[in-house]
Amino acid sequence: MLDLAITGFVFALLALGLRRPFVWVLAYLYIDILTPQRISWGLLASLPISLIAFLLAFGGWLMIDPKTDSRFTLRQGLIALLLVYCGLTTLTADYADSAVEKWAWVWKALFFAIFLPLTLRTRLRFEAAALTIVLTVGAIVISGGIKTLAGGGGYGTLRLFVADNAGIYEGSTLSTISIAIVPLIWWLARFGTIFPRGRLVTMFAAALTFAALLIPIGTQTRTGLLCIALLGVLSLRAVKRRFLYLAMGGVLALAAIPFLPESYTKRMSTIENHQSDQSASTRVAVWMWTLDYVQDHPFGGGFDAYRGNRLRVPTSKAVGSHNNVTIQTEYHEEVGRAYHSAYFEMLGEQGYPGFLLWAWIQLLGIWQMERLRRRWMKRAAPGREWIAPLANALQLSQMVYFVGALFIGIAFQPVMFMLIGLQCGLWSYARRIDQPARRPLRGGDGAPLLRVKPA
Secondary structure, eight states, X not given: OHHHHHHHHHHHHHXXXXXXXXXXXXXXXXXXXXXXXXXXXXXXXXXXHHHHHHHHHHHHHHHTSOOTTOOOOHHHHHHHHHHHHHHHHHHTOSSHHHHHHHHHHHHHHHHHHHHHHHHOOSHHHHHHHHHHHHHHHHHHHHHHHHHHHTTOOOTTTOOOSSSOOOGGGSHXXXXXXXXXXXXXXXXXXXXXXXXXXXXXXXXXXXXXXXHHHHHHHHHTOHHHHHHHHHHHHHGGGGOSSHHHHHHHHHHHHHHHGGGSOHHHHHXXXXXXXXXXXXXXXXXXXXXXXXXXXXXXOTTOOOTTXXXXXXXXXXXXXXXXXXXXXXXXXXXXXXXXXXXXXXXXXXXXXXXXXHHHHHHHHHHHHHHHHHHHHHHHHTTOXXXXXXXXXXXXXXXXXXXXXXXXXXXXXXXXXXXXXHHHHHHHHHHHHHHHHHOOOOOOOBOTTSOBSSOOOOO
16 A cells, blocks of 8 residues: 555656646655655566656756756856766776765766756745655654654664665664754745645644654664754754743753663763764774875775775773772774765765865855845845745754764765755845846936846
């Protein structure tokens, strides 16, 4: 029954695109996030449905969609440059086979981030794209939240729509993304026009936020806890009663502690002392190895270059009791351990040029969204009041991603590049509507001396 429902929904989306080609863009967002072909065991599993949706989205825009308001921004150019550079490093990768496998989905994520802003010409399209991302991630989040409440969570054991612990379904990745979309949830609840604003929409937004907060508990990931803390602090900027907000947050945090599983609290306690945790110690060792590796390979080793690492990792533990406590250090060997950090992932795989390009793309987004937020907060004319809050929501989402990316190898995570595509589209849209028509110079008789077309 589930297979039939998912298959029917996917083909219904593709059919709707025959009348409105932009629906194909939404269909690709849905398919690339949820990966229904991995959930299905029937027709969808045997079709390259993601590639089909991708070709329909791009072909529909190329042949049918108006392009009068489409503009190419600096960040899109930087993403294109990063795409070319990653392609070159793939050709010279240390591990060619695995590099080609990663390239097969990375190029689509980068290309779609370049393409998506060109299709976002109206407020309705921004809402539809953001809503598709939120509801698709929300489907996974709601499933995970229900299983967490039912006691089915655990580190590496929270099973969602697929049994594979990879991509968005990997615990730490899902924790980061679930917290990152919370600002977008509330932007849609406050400013969305697709669903009428009211009590039901607010209740659903609150429930979806609660489910998102449950994901780090269900997956028992330390990264999710840090993302929640950061989002709580950053949200202070938009809160009117800040002291009340802080007090309520503190009360809720203290009230939640007795209900948290013991395994979760024990795992969170390792944040304070990474040396006693083998996983954390291994990550630090991999990061040190990456810094040494890039000294000899300044242009990177291509995708999955981490496979070449050989590590001897120390871990410390206390032995004894009361006043007779000694610290014992044990060593274990590790081979081919992943980076567990987007920053070191970029550095090791793409070297200094790729890392600088990626960092430029990310930081430029923070700066652009801050400019839009400040500028359009002061000019919230009727019909434009949604721009500053959307810029703020996208900025908060990206900053949550920054924290999550410290401890997960998600440098090319497709959902985050979709949000970058939304940022590029919003920057282009705001600049287009902000440029007034230039007045022509006039002579003494009032006739224009020069006819200047509006930008």
